Amino acid sequence: xxxxxxxxxxxxxxxxxxxxxxxxxxxxxxxxxxxxxxxxxxxxxxxxxxxxxxxxxxxxxxxxxxxxxxxxxxxxxxxxxxxxxxxxxxxxxxxxxxxxxxxxxxxxxxxxxxxxxxxxxxxxxxxxxxxxxxxxxxxxxxxxxxxxxxxxxxxxxxxxxxxxxxxxxxxxxxxxxxxxxxxxxxxxxxxxxxxxxxxxxxxxxx
Numbered sequence: 166x167x168x169x170x171x172x173x174x175x176x177x178x179x180x181x182x183x184x185x186x187x188x189x190x191x192x193x194x195x196x197x198x199x200x201x202x203x204x205x206x207x208x209x210x211x212x213x214x215x216x217x218x219x220x221x222x223x224x225x226x227x228x229x230x231x232x233x234x235x236x237x238x239x240x241x242x243x244x245x246x247x248x249x250x251x252x253x254x255x256x257x258x259x260x261x262x263x264x265x266x267x268x269x270x271x272x273x274x275x276x277x278x279x280x281x282x283x284x285x286x287x288x289x290x291x292x293x294x295x296x297x298x299x300x301x302x303x304x305x306x307x308x309x310x311x312x313x314x315x316x317x318x319x320x321x322x323x324x325x326x327x328x329x330x331x332x333x334x335x336x337x338x339x340x341x342x343x344x345x346x347x348x349x350x351x352x353x354x355x356x357x358x359x360x361x362x363x364x365x366x367x368x369x370x371x
Contacts, residue, residue, distance in 0.1 A: 183365055191365060213370055217354060218345035228369040232336045232357035235369025237265045239332055239355040240303065242371075244271050248300040250332075251276060251292055253284045253320065256308035258334060274299065280311045286319040293327040301330045301352075307338035314342070318349055325350035336360055 195202040210225035217223065228235045240262065244250050249272040252262050259277070266273045276292050278284050284304070293299055302324045307314050317333065324331040331351040335344055339356035346354065355371045358364030 184363060187363065187365060216340055218347040220347070223346060226371045228371060229367065230369055231367070232355070232369050233261060235355040235357060235371055236262065236334050239353050239371050240265055240271065241269050243330065243332055243352050244301050246270070249273060249298045250301040250303050251289065251299045253289065253302065253304040253315070255282060255284060255313060255315070256280050256305065256310040258305050258309055258336070262303055262334065280308070281313065283313055283315045284320065286316060286323045289320060290323045290327065293329055299329060301332060303332040303334070306333055306335040306344065307342065309337040317344070321349045321351055
């Protein structure tokens with residue numbers, strides 16, 4: 166019997182395709198409480214922290230779900246119910262964070278630029294100066310819909326200088342573009358296994 170099904174190179178922006186090597190590693194069953202499996206999880210978490218440039222002051226929390234699920238978990242956990250977040254938007258995933266905040270009942274303000282234009286760090290500074298109620302800023306590192314790379318280090322410097330907390334959606338950048346949490350002041354970074362790390366879909370992490 167022949168297999169005539171054509172394998173797509175790209176399913177969605179992501180991508181969701183996995184290499185034969187990754188699939189081969191997934192063929193073995195593991196017991197969730199086995200010492201070997203616990204060791205794999207610990208080492209994986211440590212390696213993700215290392216990619217982020219972190220040390221003992223950081224930890225990686227795996228989230229069983231999509232990248233959006235990881236972003237939702239980050240926003241829900243780090244923004245208190247009485248907090249307010251400035252959402253830096255220049256594409257679909259910035260808008261998605263606004264929708265998540267609607268669901269969560271978190272107060273937010275949107276600073277938006279066109280999809281082909283990165284945000285102006287000075288405009289972010291002005292928004293923070295004008296509204297002392299803003300406790301957090303959330304920004305997408307690389308906007309998936311357009312490929313625009315946002316000036317994450319400049320934004321982080323502004324946010325830290327204003328004494329606010331920064332949350333980063335690094336879904337389409339983590340593992341491919343530098344993101345050194347030892348130099349970039351932020352509370353959390355959300356990403357997923359299946360994009361630049363080329364792992365299997367369905368696992369996010371913060």
